[in-house]
Amino acid sequence: MDNNMLFREAEETDVDEVVKMLANDPLGKTRENYIHPLPDQYLKAFEAIRSDPNNELIVAVWENQIIGxxxxTFTPYITHQGGWRATIEGVRTSEYVRGKGVGTNMITWAIERAKTRNCHLVQLTTDKTRKDALRFYEKLGFQATHEGLKLKL
Structure with missing residues (x-):
């Protein structure tokens, strides 16, 4: 991809395309409900993210198309001497741009964004079944230093 890629905060009109990307993978198909019109909970979640100064939903745009x-999320911690962390979640790229460097540009952008917010650490998780994603993040310097646990409610 060329250098004309733009990163910006998502707008309400972007939510449909965002949900479409989230639903367009094997795990997303089981978790998301991409129908028209979109269920209200997506717009409610978007409004909660947009109104929180420590959350940003970022889209990558190329040639006026959302491609990622x-x-x-920026979180203050009492550990690390009261430092801030950035957590990256929900990373997706459009199917037609996969393997073209979009994901690398997105994560690089997010790391730089964390630096501007004075974060001392960037963290992310990926599902254990996403072997390609794990290799991708490791190539970018991320290390699996912790064992993560979840409890579904």
Whole structure:
């Protein structure tokens, strides 16, 4: 991809395309409900993200098309001497641009964004079944230093 890629905060009109990307993979198909009109909970979640100064839903745009999305959350911690962390979640790229460097550009952008917010650490998780994603993040310097656990409610 050329250098004309733009990163910006998502707008309400982008939510449909964001959900479409989230639903367009094996795990997303089981978790998301991409129908028209979109269920209200997506717009409610978008409004909650947009109104929180420590959450950003970012889209990557190229030639006026949304080609990627990620959410970045900034969290203060009492550990690390009261430092801030950035957590990257919900990373997806459009199917037609995969393997063209979009994901690398998105994560690089998110790391730089974390630096501007004075974060001392960037963290992310990926599902254990996403072997390609794990290799992708490791190539970017991320290390699996912790064992993550979840409890579905």
């Amino acid at each position: 999305v990620l959410q970045i």
